[in-house]
Amino acid sequence: MRSCRTTDERLFAFVDGLDSGLDDHVAGCDECQQFLAELWSGELAGDLSEPVMRTIRFDEFLASAARLGIDIAVAMARALVEYGPQSDIGEAGE
Numbered sequence: 001m002r003s004c005r006t007t008d009e010r011l012f013a014f015v016d017g018l019d020s021g022l023d024d025h026v027a028g029c030d031e032c033q034q035f036l037a038e039l040w041s042g043e044l045a046g047d048l049s050e051p052v053m054r055t056i057r058f059d060e061f062l063a064s065a066a067r068l069g070i071d072i073a074v075a076m077a078r079a080l081v082e083y084g085p086q087s088d089i090g091e092a093g094e
């Protein structure tokens, strides 16, 4: 669990646009940005059961990230370095 205590569930809700209350936090939290980058880097590289939905979510997430001023490219690069595109992120998925 990340030290800021934001749960995976809240971050998934944020990604889905259900929890806009996290906007300010995510914009300033390296751990949450890293989680989101890991989530997307893993999902984009993995076996997607809902590729269309996930693509929509990703687009929305990028729009949110851009609006918040998050440098998602940096966050994703950081996650890729740390976890790698082939890593198992099952803990985050279920």
Ligand SMILES: [Zn+2]
Residues within 6 Å of the ligand: 002, 004, 005, 006, 025, 026, 029, 030, 031, 032, 033
């Ligand atoms: Zn956080």
